[in-house]
Amino acid sequence: MSDRIFRVNMSDLSVKLEECPSQWAGLGGRGLTSSIVASEVDPCCHALGPSNKLVFAPGLLSGTVAANSGRLSCGAKSPLTGTIKESNAGGTAAQMLARLGCKALxxxxxxxxxxxxxxxxxxDGVIIDTEEELVGRGNYAVAESVRQRLGEKYGVISIGPAGEMKMAVANIxxxxxxGRLRSHGRGGLGAVMGSKGVKFIAIEPTDNTISIADPERFSRASRAFAQALAKHPVTEGLASYGTDILVNIVNEAGALPARNFTLGQFEGHDSISGETMHERIKERGGKVRHGCHKGCVIQCSQVYNDKQGRYLTSGFEYESIWAMGADCCVDDLDIIAEADHLMDDIGIDTIETSVAIGxxxxxxxxxxxxxxxxxxxxxxxxxxxxxxxxIIGGGAAVTGKAFGVTRVPVVKNQAIPAYDxxxxxxxxxxxxxxxxxxDHTAGYTIATNILNCGGHVDPLSKEGQVELSRNLQIATAAVDSTGMCIFTAFAILDDETCLPALVDMINARFGTDLAAEDVTSLGARILKTEHDFNMRAGFTAADDRLPEFFALEELPPHNVxxxxxxxxxDSFWDF
Amino acid sequence: MRRITVKLFAHLRQGRFVSRDMDIAPETTVARIVEQLGINQDEVGVTMINSRHCSPDAVPGEGDTLAIFPLVGGG
Incomplete structure (x- = not known):
């Protein structure tokens, strides 16, 4: 079965299945969502108007047995930033769409x-139905209702009330x-889904498998890749402590933004740290390790219970904990977990919303x-x-404007995440x-600046940073196209068997003959495509700037x- | 002797401590302190003295804080 583009037009409620054009055949995930948005969406359109398009695409390897390949990319013009947007999430949808032969929706x-x-x-396509019962309901209720209506095995993509209200902080x-929730968190894509009048997307389970051009080669490469991930030390830490393991190390480095970016260390860091979360989860009978999709060998997610041992939240991430914790000076992990649950249910980005509250x-x-x-x-x-x-639902920049605040940590109207x-x-x-x-995930220099992955570049010196960020942004754009979780990057940076195994899997899946350099040039091409969209939308180099207060105010403890x-x-774009 | 504070993180705390003052001989390197704590060098991902990254050969001074982390990731 060849992969097709499933196209749904909400103006006339029609559905078309199209053969994938040859220029998009080698693309998946972010590469595909960004290429479709860049070629079909007028960059100057209103992000919530009929000319914008919401595109979901599984990665190139999603739906295969490749470890950690179940990430789903979602793209559109962002109502928060006005730029092109790709936000990716775990969950079951990417693998299910891929197995239905859906290259993009x-x-x-x-x-x-x-x-x-x-x-x-x-x-066979997409069935459009009117929906009344779930209008106004939260994401947990939607997932449960679809389970009751259609069965346990259906995949669900949904928006909460925030997406219906077209708030710029709305997620998907x-x-x-x-049956828990993962999120396409950033950039207000939930508002775009709301503007299309779509409350939820159910994905039918299938027994189809993905066709592999060279199964033996695939299985060899896939084993090598999984082994490289499993044996990397970062994997062990993530499985035990989750991404929240970062609170203490970023705090120690003096880079944990606290009190709306006025301090580099948070007094209450210990009470919100991964170490504390780990102990609490064990005491309350939660799950220390948990995968957001089948085939994940890293298991950075968890199930966090309340004091009574009842489920409170999962996928309780460092970014969410930092934003409601250190940035808002809340040092009670239970309150942060409750906020996390609420934000997932309302359908809002934990970073954008909490920074707006800060x-x-x-x-x-x-x-x-x-x-x-x-x-x-x-x-x-x-x-x-x-x-x-x-106002809060408009994001950090809108909140700052509404209240006349000058210390507003955003770039292109999107809140700065958990590293100063x-x-x-x-x-x-x-x-x-x-x-x-x-967006920290776009080029995660923390790996090299703080965590000593892929070498070390002094975080306080300007030396080498532009090149580091460029290399990582190019590599990330490529990894985001494969369906791979970004945490595979730690092993890719450190283990020389890992990248060749990844490229080998792509070649074995499609019968291609790509080399590692081709993957790098794919990443560079994606970045240029996205950058070009932004330029056509009216952005210039003057938008590639941090807010002024970062140049005016010294951050303790390093006073930088x-x-x-x-x-x-601007030399970033010299490639 | 020099008095320093040593902080441990993640699984390095198991069977050891979270934070402790230690007296070390002058010229004692970070690598030597790691060894004294019974921590395998391969388990160490990052060391910092007073919130700055340091090499295994670095020598903490009087009153310094040495933080020892395993290799961690996330984001």
């Missing part, structure tokens, strides 16, 4: 009136193998450290769409130049400022 147009719809993806949820704290709307009030705001303001809830760019200069280059707005010149930043 493109949702275009916009329905007339206020009606809501569901989509059901089957091997993807059901994981245990900005509101700076404005004096609530006190730093007042986690209970933050919970109330989520429940009673954001979830209900009150005027204040919609003054104390980790490489990541500052990534924030400034990423085609996505401030952001000190790159404009030319130095």
């Amino acid at each position: 493109v949702i275009e147009g916009a329905p007339a009136g206020d009606r809501w719809y569901s989509l059901r993806v089957t091997p 949820s993807v059901k994981d193998p245990d 900005v509101a704290m700076e404005a004096g709307i609530l006190d730093f450290g007042d986690g209970r009030e933050a919970l109330r705001i989520l429940r009673e303001e954001v979830a209900k769409g009150t005027p204040f809830g919609r 760019p003054r104390a980790v200069k490489g990541i500052g280059i990534t924030y400034a130049t990423s085609t996505m707005g401030a 400022k952001w000190d790159f010149t404009q030319d130095e930043i």
Whole structure:
């Protein structure tokens, strides 16, 4: 069965299945979503209007037995940043779409009136139904309702009330193998799905398998790849402590943004650390390790229970814990977990929303450290769409504007995540130049600046940072196209058998003859395609800048400022 | 002797400690301290003295804080 493009037009409620054009045949994941958006979406369109398109694409290896290959890319023009956007998530959807022969699901147009719809993806196409019952409901209720209606095995992609209200912080949820939620978190893609009138997408289970051009070669390469991942030391730490293992090391390095980016260390770091989370999960009968999709050998997710031992949240990430924790000075992991659950259910990005709350704290709307009030705001303001809830729901930049705050940590209107760019200069280059707005995953220099993966580049020196960020952004764009989890990058950086095994799997799957350099040039091509879209949307080099306060205010404990010149930043694009 | 504070993280804490003051002879390297703590060099990913990354040959001074991490990742 050849892979096809499933195209759904919400203006006339029609569905088309198209053969994949040859120029997109070698693309998957981010490479494909960005190529489709760049070629079919007018960069100057309104992100919530009928001309935008929402594109889901499994990676090149998704649906095969390749370890950690179940990431789903979602792309569109972002209503938060106005740039092109790709956000990827785990869950079961990528593998299921790939097995249905769906290379990409493109949702275009916009329905007339206020009606809501569901989509059901089957091997023969997509069935569009009107939806009333679940309108206004949270993502957990949607996943449960689809389970009752269609059965346990259906994949689910959904939006919560925030997506329905087209808030710029709205995310898109993807059901994981245990019925929990993963998220296409960043860039407000939930609002784009809401603008298309789609409440949820159900994906039919299938017994189909992916056709492999050279099964023996594939199986050899896939074994080598899985072994390289399993034996890398980072894998052990992630399985025991989750991504929250980073709280203590980033804090120690003086780069953990606290109190709305005024401090580089958080007094309460120990109470929100991965070590503390690990002990608490064990005490309460949760799960220390958990995979967001089948075939994950890293298992960085977890199941975090409340004091009574009842499920509270999973996929409880460092970024989410930092944002509601250190950035808002909340040092109670249970409150942060409750906020995480609420944000997943309402369908909002934990980074953007919590950083917006931190900005509101700076404005004096609530006190730093007042986690209970933050919970109330989520429940009673954001979830209900009150005027204040919609300000927070507009993201950190909107919140800063509404309250006249000058210390607003955003690039291209997207909140800066959990590493202060003054104390980790490489990541500052990534924030400034990423085609996505401030995004740590776009070129994770923390690996080399802080964690000594792939060598070491001094985080406080400007030396080598532009090149580091460039190399990582190019590599990441390629990895994001394979369906691989970005955490495979640690092994790829350190273990010389890992990248050849990955390239070998792609060759064996498609019968191609790519070399490692071809994968690198694919990454460079994707970045250029995205950058070109942004330029056509009206962005210039002047948008590749960090907010002024980073250059004006010293960050303790190292007392460092952001000190790159404009030319130095702009040299990023010299490739 | 020099008095320093040593902090351990993640699984390196198991059977050891979270934070402790230690008296070390002058010229004692980070590698030697790691060895004294019964930690295998291969298990060590990152060491920092006073929040700056340091090499195994670095020598902590009086009052310094040495942080020892296994190889960790995430993001």
